[in-house]
Amino acid sequence: MRRSLHIACVLTLLPVACIFAQRPDRAAERAAARAARRASKGNETALEKWNRMSPAERQRALAKMPPERRRQLQQKLQQYRNLPAQEKQQLQDRYQAFSQLPPDQQNHARAVFRQFNSLPEDRRPMVRKEFEELRSMPPADQAARMNTEAFRSRYSPAEQQMLQDLARLFGSPR
Numbered sequence: 001m002r003r004s005l006h007i008a009c010v011l012t013l014l015p016v017a018c019i020f021a022q023r024p025d026r027a028a029e030r031a032a033a034r035a036a037r038r039a040s041k042g043n044e045t046a047l048e049k050w051n052r053m054s055p056a057e058r059q060r061a062l063a064k065m066p067p068e069r070r071r072q073l074q075q076k077l078q079q080y081r082n083l084p085a086q087e088k089q090q091l092q093d094r095y096q097a098f099s100q101l102p103p104d105q106q107n108h109a110r111a112v113f114r115q116f117n118s119l120p121e122d123r124r125p126m127v128r129k130e131f132e133e134l135r136s137m138p139p140a141d142q143a144a145r146m147n148t149e150a151f152r153s154r155y156s157p158a159e160q161q162m163l164q165d166l167a168r169l170f171g172s173p174r
Contacts, residue, residue: 134167
């Protein structure tokens with residue numbers, strides 16, 4: 001009788017023991033899910049984070065900034081809001097492509113963008129147009145175009161390098 005009572009207790013507690021034995025797995029699953037959510041939030045763009053904020057959160061974030069930086073950001077946000085939907089989408093796509101680059105390539109891209117912004121005002125539209133044309137081509141066609149005499153005579157060596165770097169980093173539309 002005592003033995004059957006002991007067996008009955010073990011059989012009764014067995015499902016409870018199985019549940020407790022599974023809890024660490026469930027905890028690990030929950031931890032993995034939390035990590036995945038954090039990682040996916042880490043992949044969102046600054047604009048997505050900004051858009052996800054409530055107006056009060058945005059005001060708090062702006063209040064923490066130096067006045068000049070806050071003014072610049074508000075001005076850029078207003079410019080962004082005034083863009084047509086297609087241009088907004090293009091900017092989001094380009095930012096997404098940039099954010100997916102490894103950090104060393106992001107730093108190189110920033111240097112190329114600074115170089116582009118330092119071009120004389122009259123050269124920027126021409127270089128931008130050339131980049132857009134190169135960007136629409138397959139890599140083999142890009143290389144062929146950049147090897148032409150017309151390309152080399154139209155752009156300075158620094159501009160040629162800038163266009164090559166941009167084409168390599170952001171070659172074709174994503």
